Amino acid sequence: NSWLFALPLGITAAGIALLSEYILKGLDQPERAAEVAKDFLWPYALGLPFTLMTISNQQTMLGLNKPKYVLMMTALNVPLILAIGYPFIFKLGLNETGLGSAYAISGFSHFISYSILFKYKFADYKIFDFRSLCKKDGKCALLASKGFWIGLYAFVELGNVLANTILIGRSNNANDDDALSALQPALQYASIVANLTFALGHSLTILITGSQKTKSHVETKKLGVNGIWMGLTLPLTILTVFFIDQDLLLKPFLGEDTTDLARRLLLINILSQVADTFRNIGSGILRGVGNTSFASNVNIVTVLCLMMPFSLIAEMIYNLGPEAVLSGRAVGIAVGAALISYKCILEGRALPEDGYARLPQPALEDKGCWHRLFSPKKKDNIQDQAQSELKSQPKSWGKCIIL
Template sequence: MLRSWPLPLSLPVLKADVSHIGALAAPLILTQFAQVALSTTGIVMMGWLGPLDIAAGGLALAVFNLLRTTGTGLVTPTGNLVATAAAAGLETPHAAAAVRDMVRASFAIATLAGLVFWAMMLGAGHALRWMGQDAAVVARTADYLFAAAPGILPLLWFQALRNFTVGLRRPGPLLAITLTAVAVNAALNYVLTVGAFGIAGMGLAGIAWSSTLVSLFSFFVFLLIVRRDPTLRRLLSVRIWKTGRQALWRTWKMGLPVAATYGSEAGFFAAIALLVGALGTDALAAHTVVNQAVYIVFMISVGLSHATSICISRTWAQDDIATSRRYGYTGLGMGIACMVLIGVIYWATPQWVLGVFLHKPDAGADAVRLIAGKLLLLAAVLQVFDCAQNIGIGILRGAGETGTSFVMTLIGYWAVGLPGAWLLSNWLDLGVTGVWLGLTLGLIVTAAQLVMRFRRLIADRSANRESCLAL
């Protein structure tokens, strides 16, 4: 039994692996927390405006996050490609040139995706009206997306730059930049939403304009800082018109399935939001609040997923299967342990968690709070499997496999989760609770498939190496 246990039995080895993954993941997690604080600040402000604005803002964020996540997926493999190229030694001109070309390709893809997504956000309001959403909610959603659309370009540029620095294991002051952005965003949110200093408040649209301005600010500050680093400056090139065809193809080829996988997940959550929206404004507002609580802690999964993926990329390229295996299961165990701990907090102090978002004392907020309390209990279980599937995707990406992740998310999210959510909410009349039960089921199936696939990859790679040694 002990021989089949995936984690290392040696405590010193386990400590070393946790330390290695944690050292890379910690700044990424803190940066992710700081980044999610931007959207959290917006939802807190929506809470001051009322349930209608929470519902509209939640619907807008579902659309925005779908496009943002898909675009982020396109440039995420830049970190892996840069790490692989850097493994040959940055002192060699060939490796340095390869890194620069990968960065140019990443920025070229980010620019193209950003322009396409900008146009899609401008037309999203019309599409939502055809999907059975409340007219008043859709009207405010369209206003939000109009203001948020210009921010998608600098946001994706920031992600391309970030993956370049992470791939070289020199993330720089990402946390400091993002914390500064949080402070700027909070001030802009207040001024543009409720009005101050002679500026008229714009309500929900003010939150979106704040996000757009902060995305632009964050990118240019990060770019200036990276250019001050001698090593990074030597390898950074944003002249996208000089992108080599091979680098562009490699980045696109690896990024497309990652984007499809990320987009599949984000699209699934967007479809869930539409299902909930059809149940009423209060249900959508409650879903938005609890979903944001889950999204905050999900940043732990994102940081661990990136860190574990980068660690595996290096050892997999060196044919160190045993270490790759340990890194994969250690990263997975670290994520699950964090989610269980946070789930206990949800169960113990639900009103404190929800009070951060629902602080307006009126009958509408009370109805939303009642629904949200039930969903938060489900979220404590859901986020364990959400974490597992996200880290599972990162593990497979580190092993150079991205296509199967997309297929597995299609099965888990769309063939199991979404139909399950619809059946449980409508046929069994469980309402929004049924939607979240279906959501949880989809995440369980996805996580199980990804972990099983990693086990198979390790077994196959080990068998192939043993065959070669035998010859």
Template sequence: MQPSLARLLADGRALGALAVPLALTQLAQVALTTTDTVMMGLLGTEALAAGGLAMVIFNQLRTMGVGLVTAVGNQIAAAGARAESGASDAEEDIRDLVRASLLLSTLAGIAGAVLMVLIGHAVVRLGQDPDVVDAAKPVLYLMAPGLVPCLWFQSIRQFTVGMRRPQALLRITVASIALNAGLNWALIHGTWFFPKLGLPGIGLATSSVYALTCLALYLSARRDPRLAPLLSLNVWKTRPATLRRLLGLGTPIAATYGSEAGFFSVVALLVGSFGTAALAAHTAVNQLVYLVFQIAVGLSHAASIGVSRELALRDLAAARRLKTTALAYAVAVMAVVALIYTTMPRLVLAPFFDTGDRAATDLATKLLLVAAVLQFFDCAQNIGVGLLRGLDDTKGGFRVTLVGYWLVGLPAAALLGFATGWNTVGIWLGLLAGLATTAVLLLRRFDRGVGRLYGVATATP
């Protein structure tokens, strides 16, 4: 076996050891929203459109809150590497990072819940169907309280990932899928002793599941002899310098995630102007894209943690190889997904639509063809964001997304959607253009960043 191939396989095994449980955890988490989407579809096209609108708003704010604490994993990974090297202050640094992340999560969760309610009242002014908006409001009201435990969960998750002990995440998240499905059904239909809430029952189920999974992950970490001494809840003891550092790193990440989520949110609003069937088709295919995207998130987090660790150990070559390894994984997985989308679209879409809804189903089938290509770039740009986070270059990632999404993607979506008559398909082609531009710019910036840090020539991707 050639040395380069042997090295790639060895790097792949090392990356996969962290990426696989993270990707499976992400997939399990998205199965929660997929279950919600399927349940909405069973209630009818209007319920799917209203629930999809509520989920877009919730995911926008949740994603930005998650961004605030995402850098915690990188910082803990670097501190963990120092602890292994014998640094006496490293463990206290880890405790303080945990405290600061929990404090940020609390503040972001409260602010996000308030904004969620306010946006729910304002969105009707953005061209959405008033009946759809009225149906979405109760779902938003019941989802809003779940944002705080959702972000607490993310803080503890970043702690366990940074310590390279993510295994409990998968078990807890898989269990939450069954819990979410059961609560959805019970609260929609009034099964057993639960009230019959209809569509709003999905919002209450979501908040309940977030609270229970947060508690389960916390208790699991408390039982881990390596994690328990480092899991500090004394947020009032947070060092101001640690909080400022996390804010400095986390704010651009939140803005980056918000930029991406906001881009997708605006795209959903543009699609909504074409009617209920268009929004339902967009919601279904977007959920499929979001589902597969979680594989990219797992690869991105694993590569990001790896870069932080390798740079702390001053191994430039290993840090640089992580980009190639992560992208190789991504291309292999996305090729399989594209094959499924193009050869069996009706089977893929069957859980979201009843057989009589031809308009939405036919449109969703066309969107799947765009999604088959789009997901290569969506995966690559997410890996690029993670690689830059490993370099602590969080501001650079944000600036790139502004260019890719808003200066290229949104104008392209508006032009192709409204000026050409391609409508929803044209908007998705604009979405593809924005993601492709973002991916190229992010990966090029990572190569240049590594080159600047170590004085080596910039590699062209």
């Protein structure tokens, strides 16, 4: 069901990306901005539907308490982007088209890898059995709502990146070529670091806590604290390298022609990535305890109400340049991270010492379907057990089966 919602969102986003050249020209953007949009976004758009469906796969995997597979897939995908992108850009001379093609190919392979993993590794969960799930008390709506919020947030974030690119293209504080070429390495580093920190933070946290799910507020606190610290490791390491040798980070993208603007934009993105670590890992923790919509709502609101207005004010009114545009985005990320982290604290306090706070009574005494559905000792005939449990309990227990 997450796929069913992510696919039309991805197709819509791809359509916007394909039309971006004409949109930019209609907004009287510089010719160079339209060229970059056309060259980079048309191949990138082909991979967008698969990228959004991959996000759904990642969240499902986290919901199954298997973050190590998210780490494994990310560890395979990031080198794939670099392995494809580097020869496409520098050896074949495809430049922006090569970068977009690398993301499209890696996004498709990422999606296929997750699909194979679900099909064969988690066959007992019958994830592909949509019809039987939908027939049980109309619970498709609950499943679909989870996929919807995840897909909607990804869609809004895409619009934010496009809009920031437009604003930087309008900047009068640097010529168009410098601004747009400097933006690419900054955003790509942010993307790579975000994926790695998200996967590393979750995976290492599970290993440290020694727990497969957050059963109490003590474990939830440990999950959050350890996850944040582990997630901060990578951006802080990159920040250290930045102050030691900035060109070392920029040369893979810009070759020898590194610019001061590229350095400033990269620094802003590295700093915002530190805050984004709190946002990403906090969002995953909330989804892990069953609260799917809060993180997505906060992220969407901060994008629309903070990131975009701050960027618009910085460029349209004060003409402060691309640094201010990306700084506006960083402010939105920081506010979102603070709200999500606070919500994680509240969720941790709400969980009782003996756990299972989200199950209705009498589930606190008899752990029932949740325990049987996810217990590692009960891997065989999971769906049959879940169906029999549903028949023997009130209809409200159906939520437990779906979650």
